[in-house]
Amino acid sequence: MDAWALLFGLPCVGLLVLMVLLAKQQARAERERKDALHRFAAHEGWQVSAGSRPPWTSRLPGSNPNGVGLTMTGRVGQRWVTVADYFYETSDSEGSKKRHPLSVVLVHFVDRCHRSR
Incomplete structure (x- = not known):
């Protein structure tokens, strides 16, 4: 039973970690995009x-x-x-x-x- 749990549990944990990392990357990219737009807007009035x-x-x-x-x-x-x-x-x-x-x-x-x- 432990081998089965390890066999199926490890890929699930890996997939979950990957999803969290991708979500963080997307959030950071969106924050950087908004910051750049705010800088442009401030510069242009x-x-x-x-x-x-x-x-x-x-x-x-x-x-x-x-x-x-x-x-x-x-x-x-x-x-x-x-x-x-x-x-x-x-x-x-x-x-x-x-x-x-x-x-x-x-x-x-x-x-x-x-x-x-």
Whole structure:
């Protein structure tokens, strides 16, 4: 019985350790990406926000109001521009979900939202 436990237990433990290491690597890469975006935004005078629920998500695929991650807004030339991380999910007939990440760029043609700046 001990040999069987060792034979099946060791690969399971190894797989678990590998999954933890990969999750840590992904988290570190995402943190570095966000830090780089914050540095860019600070250098360019842009504003950064996270977790907003803007109304324009209704016009995107999936119409997911909770799908907006990091959002940056600033000037490009004479226009205000917003760049955002966005995702939506779809399900197949078996209930399996697939996540669709997108980068969204909005150009503000009306300046009324930013007149106080």
